Amino acid sequence: MPLTRLTLQHFRNHAATRLDEPARFNILVGENGAGKTNVLEAISLLAPGRGLRRAALPEMAGRGGNGGFAVSADMGAELSLGTAVQPAAPGRRSVRVNGAEAPAARLAEWLSLTWLTPAMDRLFSDSPGARRRFLDRLVLAREPGHARTSARYETALRERNRLLGGEHEPDPQWLDALEVQLAETGAEITAARQRLIGELSAALAALPDQPFARPDIAYAAETGAGDLLTALRAGRRRDRAAGRTLAGPHRDDLAVTLAAKAAPAADCSTGEQKAMLIAIVLAHAGLAAEGRPRLLLLDEIAAHLDPLRRAALYERLAASGAQVWLTGTEIAPFDEIARQAAVWQVCDGRAERV
Numbered sequence: 361m362p363l364t365r366l367t368l369q370h371f372r373n374h375a376a377t378r379l380d381e382p383a384r385f386n387i388l389v390g391e392n393g394a395g396k397t398n399v400l401e402a403i404s405l406l407a408p409g410r411g412l413r414r415a416a417l418p419e420m421a422g423r424g425g426n427g428g429f430a431v432s433a434d435m436g437a438e439l440s441l442g443t444a445v446q447p448a449a450p451g452r453r454s455v456r457v458n459g460a461e462a463p464a465a466r467l468a469e470w471l472s473l474t475w476l477t478p479a480m481d482r483l484f485s486d487s488p489g490a491r492r493r494f495l496d497r498l499v500l501a502r503e504p505g506h507a508r509t510s511a512r513y514e515t516a517l518r519e520r521n522r523l524l525g526g527e528h529e530p531d532p533q534w535l536d537a538l539e540v541q542l543a544e545t546g547a548e549i550t551a552a553r554q555r556l557i558g559e560l561s562a563a564l565a566a567l568p569d570q571p572f573a574r575p576d577i578a579y580a581a582e583t584g585a586g587d588l589l590t591a592l593r594a595g596r597r598r599d600r601a602a603g604r605t606l607a608g609p610h611r612d613d614l615a616v617t618l619a620a621k622a623a624p625a626a627d628c629s630t631g632e633q634k635a636m637l638i639a640i641v642l643a644h645a646g647l648a649a650e651g652r653p654r655l656l657l658l659d660e661i662a663a664h665l666d667p668l669r670r671a672a673l674y675e676r677l678a679a680s681g682a683q684v685w686l687t688g689t690e691i692a693p694f695d696e697i698a699r700q701a702a703v704w705q706v707c708d709g710r711a712e713r714v
Contacts, residue, residue, distance in 0.1 A: 362435055362471060362653030362654065362655050362682075362683045363382050363403070363433045363434070363435060363655070363683060364380075364381060364382065364434045364435060364436055365378065365379065365380050365381070365382075365433065365434040366378070366379045366382065366399070366402070366403065366431075366432075366433050367379075367430075367431070367432045367433070368398075368399065368402050368429075368430075368431055369425070369429060369430040369431075370421060370422040370423075370424055370425025370428060370429045370430070371398065371402050371420060371421075371422055371425075371429040371430070371431055372395065372398040372401070372402075372420055372421075372422050372429075372709070373395045373398060373422060373708065373709035374395055374398055374399070374402070374422065374709045374710075374711075375422060375423075375424055375709060377395075377399070377709065377710060377711050379399070379702075379704060379711055379713075380713075381702065382683065382685075382702050383700065383701055383702040384678075384683055384684065384700070384701075385677070385678075385684050385686070385697050385700060385701035385702070386683070386684065386685045386686070386701060386702045386703075386704070387686050387687075387688065387691070387694050387697075387698065387701050387702070387703045387704070388400075388685070388686070388687045388688075388704050388706050388711065389687075389688055389689070389690060389691050389694075389703060389704070389705055389706065390689070390705060390706035390707055391689060391707070392689065394706045394707050394708065394709075395706050395707075395708070395709045395710075395711075396659075396687040396688075396706045397413075397477070397659050397687060398709075399685070399687075399706070399711065400412060400475065400477075400657040400659055400685055400687060401413055401415075401420070402431040403431075403433070403473070403655065403657055403685060404473065404475055404657060405431050405443045405453075406431070406433055406441050406443065406467055406471055406473065407467050407468060407471060407473040407497075407500070408464045408465050408467050408468050408500065408507040409464075409497075409507075412475045412477055412657065412659075413477075413479075414493075417445050417450060417451060417452075417453055418450050418451070420445070421445060421450065422709075425447070426447035427445070427447045427450040428444065428445045428446050428447040428450065429444065429445055430442065430443070430444040430445075431443050431444070435470070435471075435653065439457075439458060439470065440456075440457075440458055440459070441455075441456070441457060441467065441470060441471070442455070442456040442457075443455050443456075443464075443467075444456075455467060457470070464507075465507035465508045465511055467507075468500050468504035468505075468506070468507045469504045469652070470652060470653075471652060471653060471654075471655060472501040472502070472652045472653065472654040472655070473501060473654075473655045473657070474497060474498065474501050474641060474644060474645065474654075474655070474656055474657070475497075475656070475657035475658070475659070476637065476638070476641050476656075476657070476658050476659065476661060477657075477659040477660075478659060478660050480494070480637060481630065481633065481634050481637070482630065482633065483633070483637060484616050484624075484625035484626050484628070484633050484636070484637075485625075485626045485633070488611075488612075488613040491613055491614040492609075492610070492612065492613065492614070494614065495553055495556070495557075495614045496510065496553070498556055498560070498640075498644050499552050499553055499555075499556045501644070501654070502555075502556055502559075502647060503552050503555075503556075504652070506549070506552050509545050509548045509549055509552070510545075510549060512541065512545045513541075513542060513545040513546060513549055513608075513609070513610075514610075516538050516541040516542045516545065517542060517605055517608070517610060519538055520535065520538045520539070520542065520592075520599075520605055521603070521604050521605055523535060523538075524596075524599050524600045524603060524604065524605070525600075525603040525604070530600075535596065536593075539589055539592040539593060540589065542588065542589075542592060542605075542608060543588045543589035543592065546588050546608050546609050547588065549609045550579075550581060550609050550612070553579055553609070553612070554579050557577055557578065557579045557614075559647055560577060560640065560643055560644060560647070561576070561577055561578075563643040563644070563646055563647060564576075564577065564639065564640070564643045567639065567642075567643060569619065569620055571635075571668050571669045571672045572635045572636070572638050572639040572642070572669065572672065573618055573619075573620065573628075573632050573635035573636050573639060574619045574620070574636075574639055575616045575617060575618060575619060575625065575636040575639060575640060576616070576617045576618075576619045577614065577615065577616050577617075577640070578614075578615040578617075579612065579614065579615070580612060580613040580614070580615040581609070581612045582607065582611050582612060583607045583608065583611075588607065588608060591607040591608075592605070592607060592608070595607055616636060616640075618632055618636060634664075635669075638661070638673070641656070642673070642676045642677070642680070645676070645677065645680035645682050646676070646679065646680050653683065654680070654681065654682035654683065655682060655683050655684075655685065656677065656680070656682045656683070656684045656685070657685050658684065658685065658686045658687075659686075659687050660687055660688060660689075661673070661686060662686065662688055662693035662694060663688060663689070663693060665693075670693060670696065671696060674696055674697050678697075691703065
């Protein structure tokens with residue numbers, strides 16, 4: 361199993377929670393507010409980024425931790441991953457691999473991690489930024505180097521924006537250097553996204569239209585990868601007036617269409633949008649993860665599915681080979697897999713195996 365032990369200390373409402381010997385399917389059951397999603401959020405911090413809620417670090421610290429928290433996971437006897445915030449530095453998250461400090465981007469080298477939460481149900485009517493983050497999370501689960509490339513791109517982008525937004529005319533040579541870095545890393549980001557779109561499109565095409573609505577997906581780029589350097593240099597005056605960079609993969613989008621109706625996902629019903637989102641996540645779960653263990657975090661996914669769709673969901677999850685973590689307010693929706701699952705009752709920030 362990817363995770364063989366999970367420990368939370370002063371994380372949200374979990375003062376000291378330890379989950380031993382997780383199974384392929386792991387079910388967290390409890391009332392709303394008990395702390396089920398907090399466990400999933402803690403696991404999501406074992407990947408680069410801000411976790412499934414994208415919360416600020418101080419928000420994650422529980423009472424009694426003086427502004428700090430720790431999350432750690434064992435992956436067998438030979439590997440442990442951990443992330444923590446120390447009370448003395450509440451705005452900085454540290455990462456450790458086998459006890460040694462490491463960059464957060466390296467977490468992607470050990471785990472392939474994807475999640476689906478109720479907040480994502482309207483992803484296709486949300487902002488392009490939300491869809492880019494979703495797409496990049498899917499890419500990262502396939503290609504761990506995407507985290508480092510994205511970090512380099514974001515660093516250069518912030519510096520270019522800082523220069524463009526300054527009072528004085530920016531140094532052209534410094535802009536030249538930044539724009540070369542943006543063009544190089546931007547091309548890598550675009551290529552990785554397009555590879556994922558191609559693989560995912562093939563996986564989706566092999567799936568039936570039912571019980572989950574099958575989407576067609578495409579990468580919507582404003583600027584071609586080879587044209588980015590030219591666009592950046594030609595757009596300096598425009599970007600300086602705007603105070604930000606208006607060309608690059610940070611402006612691109614994921615285009616999704618309901619295949620059966622040829623309708624943009626944003627124009628479809630809430631139910632159709634969720635069905636397409638589930639189809640994408642399940643198709644992605646079936647893709648290889650380059651030898652890394654895979655985790656799927658599914659928050660309240662079974663609550664609003666009929667028995668036919670729940671059965672199809674569990675069948676595809678079992679075939680994916682991933683370790684799956686699910687939450688729900690009751691065990692009934694999970695009856696089909698409960699006997700083969702590890703089940704925890706969560707109450708007031710405590711989790712007990714049942």
